[in-house]
Amino acid sequence: MKKSNFIYLIIGFSLALLVMSILSIISYKRLTSFILFSDQIEHTFKVLDVVERVGSSAREAESSLRGYVLTRDSTYLTPLFLAHTTLPPMLDSLAVLVREDKMQLMRLSLLRHNLNLRLKVLESTIPMVNDGTYDSVLVDKMASGRRLMEDFKGVLNQMTAAEKKLLASRFTQKEMYQQMTPYAFRQVFIVVGLVCLLLFILLLRELFERIKSQNALQQQVMALKQSYAELAQLAFAASHDLQEPVRKIRMFTDRVIIKQKNKLDNEGQMLLGRLDASASRLQGMLEDISDFMTLIDSSEEKELVSINKIIEEVIDLFDAELHSKLAKINISPLPVLEVYPSQVRALFRAMFDNSLKFAHPQRPPQIDVTSRYLEEKEVDAFLQPHLSKAYLAITISDNGIGFDNRFSEKIFQLFRRLHPNDTYTGKGIGLAICQRVMANHNGFIAAEGLPDQGASFTLFFPKG
Known part of the structure; x- marks a missing residue:
């Protein structure tokens, strides 16, 4: 693989990883927001449910007193007495649910105050009914109770309206993210798929080129092996077969120098000496080639x-x-x-x-x-x-x-x-x-x- 192509592949993989990371982060944030708004909607429904149960309990307490006034049957007072034990936990749970909303906390405080006053008014009416004096103060009690109940219902309606408005807003945001999240995932898959397809094509092309290069390299290696074998044969011949003729040249030169020395003039003796020196040098070079070939094929x-x-x-x-x-x-x-x-x-x-x-x-x-x-x-x-x-x-x-x-x-x-x-x-x-x-x-x-x-x-x- 060429170095430039390898660099391009690294850049491609890096960009693919970067794009995947960015899109994954965006998708994760959108999915997290979708889950968050879903949780907030569920939270709002819980608040509305508690508010509805508080209003229902208050209405039942008020209705119970009317039934007692008309029938003098004490069983009608059960919802009023139960309100003392059921309403405070409801209000406390409501306080926990709206603890991050200051306006709702203020409304809840006012609601608690009005509810306590209303319950006190209702409870103070019971002795009057038992004593037969309720009719003389009926108008005043009814007017006072009506005002307290209207205030209570007004605060209750305000809380309900605020939660419903918040619920509508959260529904809108949830639907938006609900639509955007699949789109973001589709974008991730499309981009990643295209990048991976491109990289796969590049890798496939490089693979074919590499196979082609390996085949060419294998042919070159086979050619080199053949050339090496031929050169090894030539070197072996040079270092072994050629030594025998060189030794004979030196031997015959020595005989001529020894036996015909007195018959040769100075020039002849000089030429024979140079011939012997050249033959000696050639013999040494052949021996060196033999030593060199031993290093190449060494089995040590x-x-x-x-x-x-x-x-x-x-x-x-x-x-x-x-x-x-x-x-x-x-x-x-x-x-x-x-x-x-x-x-x-x-x-x-x-x-x-x-x-x-x-x-x-x-x-x-x-x-x-x-x-x-x-x-x-x-x-x-x-x-x-x-x-x-x-x-x-x-x-x-x-x-x-x-x-x-x-x-x-x-x-x-x-x-x-x-x-x-x-x-x-x-x-x-x-x-x-x-x-x-x-x-x-x-x-x-x-x-x-x-x-x-x-x-x-x-x-x-x-x-x-």
Whole structure:
């Protein structure tokens, strides 16, 4: 998948998620409002029910006294006596229901006051009826009771009217949200469906392109495998089959030099010498190719080994040359790594051989080996596409003749030389071997140099 297409897919999914979140929040708020107004409507119905029951109880109490006056039957007084126990809890529950409405609380307080006065008037009439004095004050009592009842009914009607007005408003809002909520959900499903369909089409297209790319890549891999097999056969022939003719050339050249030396003039002896030297160099190059191919097809198992110990073994191989050149090697403590021991040994052998071979003629060689751990962001500077997140960097630096950094990558090519044979010996394969060894360890090598000041080679071993 192309990076740009991948970015577009991420943006698409992000926008889809954002739209889904916004629409979901809107739908949730509308659904919450719908539920809230439904609860408020139910609450209003409760208030109206309590108000209706209070009015009904008050009317029953008043009617009960009229029945008693007419019949003198005390059973008619039961609703009046019950009003003392039934009405206060109703009023209290009504106070709880309208506690957030100040106007209704004020009306409720006035209603409670009028109701208490009305009950007192009704109760004060009972003794008069029993004593036979009720008729003398009938007009006054009836007028007083009528006023109190009218006030009571007026307050009761005000409360009822306020609740019905509030009920109508809440019904309107509920119906609005009831209609809007399904619409909002439909919008969510439509938008999300369209976005998901678009993303599915993009993913499907990318999938087909990826399958196509994988098929092309598989064909390329098969072609590369075939090319590799052919190159491996060629390299095997170069490193084995061609060595026999070269050995014979050297053998016959040696015989001519030994047996016909006195018969050849100076020019003939010089030409035979050059022929032998070229044959010797060719033989060495073929051996190096064989060694290089061994690294590619190596079946060696990795082991946990001390890098310091490997370096000590390699230094012993250069003991005579180190003494003759008065060379000094400084080695910092290095960790234990899981590596291919023989390959790492060949790696450091090539590194030290390179530093000693290209030593500065005017000063004794000095080689420093140090190490440090690097994070991925520090390795990015080397522009190497590797998967590891951390590396152990082992740096081998020297004070030799160095090189121009323009050639920092070319020096790792097979048989690539920066200096002529008559100035510095070597076949140009040592650094290529080093690069191959690092590739086998899923790492890499980088080089830096300054002419006449020295060079440094950093080996990046993946950590973990």
